[in-house]
Amino acid sequence: MPKSLTTWLMSKVDVSNGTLEIGGKAIENKPLVPKILGIPNEPKKVYLSKDIDAVTKEKFTSKGRGQIVADTVKIMQKTENEDEFITTFMLVILAIYLALGTNLYVNREYLPVLKHGKGIKEFNWCDHVTDCLIEGIKEIRACKKDNVNAKGCVHILNVCDIVQTQYAEGANVESVDNIHNAANVSSDRTTQTNM
Incomplete structure (x- = not known):
């Protein structure tokens, strides 16, 4: 846009x-x-948590931070396990579209929710995506810089x-x-x- x-x-x-x-x-x-968006709008609240098992966290870590989206896409393309594919796909789509941050790294704090695999359909992704947008707008309004990413x-x-x-x-x-x-x-x- x-x-x-x-x-x-x-x-x-x-x-x-x-x-x-x-x-x-x-x-x-x-x-x-x-x-x-046609995404789930169910009762369970999407939550972010740093409480992630070490093996899963390491899988999506690069240089001490969330993995670069392009690297996660490569993992996703090679994944044959359906639940693992769902997790990597969601990390990518959240990072580049639904809950876009200011960089192109996956947010590992979604991993506790995404570990539910197909069960992620039980969460209210609609409210979460809207709340992320509103929070992003608040941050932009509070920032004094001219060039800020949405x-x-x-x-x-x-x-x-x-x-x-x-x-x-x-x-x-x-x-x-x-x-x-x-x-x-x-x-x-x-x-x-x-x-």
């Missing part, structure tokens, strides 16, 4: 209640995240804005099953208008 769009969208977020405020409307981010999945804000714009005619955003359906509805409206 262009830096100017990212900066503008982040400036429109009310971090106290997690809404994107554009054109006099407050768009709640959390209800749209499962529809945008943390979190800022694309959520762009899609929330687009969905709200498509439904500005009065349709309830909550009624959107997922973004694919929103695109189909928008296409149907365009077709009907052009007829």
Whole structure:
């Protein structure tokens, strides 16, 4: 996403209640995240912990810190065990998209949650991803530097804005099953208008 769009969208977020405020409307981010990303939105809270067994921690460590994402991708490509693949895939996707930090290293503090393998579907990844984004916006606002990298999945804000714009005619955003359906509805409206 262009830096100017990212900066503008982040400036429109009310971090106290997690809404994107554009054109006099407050768009709640959390209800749209499962529809945008299609990730689990279950009851268990995602937690980060430094309490990691030494063998697992070492597997994802490089020079005393989290492993470089590119190295984790190489491990993932060679992994045949399904649970190990899930763990490495999640470490990568969290590091580069869902809970993006300011560097390209995996966050080993996710390992206690990821050890559940297929059980990670029981966690509320939607709230976690949204919370990471809000925390990232708070950090940027608190920072006095001009050139700061955005943390979190800022694309959520762009899609929330687009969905709200498509439904500005009065349709309830909550009624959107997922973004694919929103695109189909928008296409149907365009077709009907052009007829």
